[in-house]
Amino acid sequence: MINLNKHINNRILMENNYINISFALFLINLMIYWTNVALKRSNILQRLGTIINISANLALSISLILRWIYNGYFPLSNLYESLIFLTWGLSFLQLILERKNKSPFIGAITTPVGLFTIGFASLSLPDTMKRAAPLVPALRSNWLMMHVSIMIISYAALILGSLLSILFLVLYTIRSTRTNQINLNSNYSIQQLSRINLLQSIDNLSYRIIGLGFPLLTVGIIAGAVWANEAWGSYWSWDPKETWALITWLVFAAYLHSRLNKAWQGKKPAILASVGFVVVWICYLGVNFLGQGLHSYGWFL
Known part of the structure; x- marks a missing residue:
């Protein structure tokens, strides 16, 4: 029983780590995109923002996949899971749009919403709503x-x-x-x-x-x-x-x-x-x- 609880706690910690990494990357990207819009447009900042967004999207993907594997169902059964998936969807669409259109405005308006949704999911919801349940x-x-x-x-x-x-x-x-x-x-x-x-x-x-x-x-x-x-x-x-x-x-x-x-x-x-x-x-x-x-x-x- 002790080993089982330890395994569950390690799994939850691993998921949370990926979510926290995503939150940090969104926060960094917010400063990058807004700086790029407010100041002189920079291709370097634009590319850096895209790389960070890819990293955040991968971290969210890993978190969702881990939750899917460990719990045996697609992670969309509660508010916490749907907020994480919505954040993933926003960052994924942002990547597609930035590939078609190099405007810095796309990241500047999408990143704050992604930051809000993942922040609300990880910081505002009680732990009982974050746990997977049958x-x-x-x-x-x-x-x-x-x-x-x-x-x-x-x-x-x-x-x-x-x-x-x-x-x-x-x-x-x-x-x-x-x-x-x-x-x-x-x-x-x-x-x-x-x-x-x-x-x-x-x-x-x-x-x-x-x-x-x-x-x-x-x-x-x-x-x-x-x-x-x-x-x-x-x-x-x-x-x-x-x-x-x-x-x-x-x-x-x-x-x-x-x-x-x-x-x-x-x-x-x-x-x-x-x-x-x-x-x-x-x-x-x-x-x-x-x-x-x-x-x-x-x-x-």
Whole structure:
């Protein structure tokens, strides 16, 4: 028994070490990316940030794999595990986007969210919520890995896309203010053109990422409905999580519809996507503080 407890404690310590390493790397990266944005853009800082992000993602991957091996199920059964997986998803998407787009703004807005989620998981949650426990009957299904992983990856994509829309609004407001305060001359016109190109780049990137997250959200909701019918005998029960997932879907459906038919351009769809940022967090985290539901296993009750 003593040896068993020692083995369990060593395993938990190993997992925690990888999480702590990831937290430290996110904190270092936050300073690197923000320095790169605030000061002169540096390719060296950009590459260093990418290397550190890869290291943090690997540390999170190892932590999740260890938890999967030791506990015998995909680690998405409680709030702690889902927060770690969400952090992994954010850092993984960041790596993909930075490979396609060298803008330092991507890391500058993604890293604080990753730092918040892993910090909340490791520092705020009680130890009882971090420990793995036997799955309740409803979670003993192959749908656990498919439904929950797809939903969280969709959250990561939608959060990142919405953050870019918020960044677009901030830069758009700054540009509009300067335009009203400064009389345009030839030199300023060149700067203005550069800012317009930056705004268009951020707006298009936001649109593409939300365009990735929305179909994943759709597939995740459908998979959840099938799983709910298998577990509870009903495809839809208006559980708080289900209701807010539908609201999230409608908000981003409206955003994509406005972009596809070009009914709105620029500021208006960015505002809608910014609203989506709040809605995603309510769906993912907020409903767990509002009351019990069918999705309350291992969460705040």
